[in-house]
Amino acid sequence: MNEKQKTKLGLYLCSVLIMGVIAISSNLANIIASFPDVSSATVITCLMSVPFLLVIPTSLLSGKLMSYFSKKKLIITGVLFWIIGGLAPYFLTSLPAIAVMRGLLGAGIGLMQPSSNALIVEYFDDQAERKKTMGQLAASQMLGLIMFSLLSGTLGTLGKWNITFLIYLIGIIPLIGAIILLPDITPTKRKTSTGAKKQFVATKFIWVWILGAMIFMTGAQTYSNTASELIQELNLGNSIDAGYSLSFYAVGGLIIGLIFGKISQKLGKYTVLFGGDLVIIGSLL
Incomplete structure (x- = not known):
């Protein structure tokens, strides 16, 4: 296995964890029932909304941190936060404390x-290989969602509401993979020919893209946050069935991720439009 293959494997292992917030969605109804004195909206906020609120500022901060720390170190730190923040609620009974740990996740x-x-962009110079790797990274994320949904749903049938948090022990495998496989590249500050730092300027298109992504993620999270509770409320099944529903939700992303490189080559600038059309059609159906 050459260095690029090792890097890809390390990135794929870590990307499995990206959908980790939704890992407990299949068992959300059981967790809500374990806090009868707290509204379901409050429980969902602590378990699902708080982590995403922390994703936003940390993602923005990571761009600055990349100027001082290698991407490998940042990824390893992220995986450690993921494991600690995900696993800690298993030992906690206080909802505010659980919310803090979910924020760390x-x-x-x-x-x-x-x-x-950023590591893909930096390490892979060939445009086609870069797009293919990006697609496979997204496919790994969907594979992680499928795996988490099924395992969480199964754990949810074992009785205790908190046992589903043990699923975050899976993060130990990507942690080892990141330490062994990812290259530790010393960050360098990019400068123009005049010696001044390059400044990123957001165009109107970027802001439109950000708004569209926010709307899409709002819809996606609404489904994942309510699927488990709705399925059990309507007597359509248990946490395992909720896991199946979320798994099928991710299958499409897995397939598209695996062939994204070819789709991008064929459609070019229309790739995003094609993806948006698929989302609209799937939502309407």
Whole structure:
């Protein structure tokens, strides 16, 4: 296995963790039932919304941190945050304390995701290979979602509401993979020919893209946050069935991720439009 193959494997292992916030979604109804004195909206906020709120500032901060620390170090730190923040609620009974740990989980994802993408851009010069690797990275994320949904749903049938948090022990494998496989590249500050630092300027298109991504993620999270509770409320099944529903939700992303490189080559600038159309059609169906 050459260095590039090792790097890809390390990134794929870590990307499995990116959808870690949703890992407990299949068992969300059982967790809500374990806090009868707290509204379901409050429980969902602590378990699902708080991590994503921490993802945003940490992702923005990671861009600055990449100027001082190698991407490998940031990814490893993110994985450690992911494991600690994900596993700690197993030992806790206080909802505010659980929310703090879930926030740490979100911070870990906020470090991992941008750093992984940046490492691909930095390490792979060939445009086609870069796009293919990006697609496979996304496919690994969907594979992680499928795995987490099924395992969480199965754990949810074992009785205790908190046992589903043991699923975060899986993070130990990507942690070892990141330490062994990822290259430790010393960061360098990029400068223009005049010696001044390059400044990123967001265009109107970028802001439109950000707004569209926010709307999409809002819809996606609404589904994952309510699927488990809705399925059990309507007597359609248990946490295992909720896991199946979330797994099928991720299958499409897995397939597209595996062939993203070819799709991008064929469609070019229309790739994003094609993806948006698929989302709209799937939502309507």
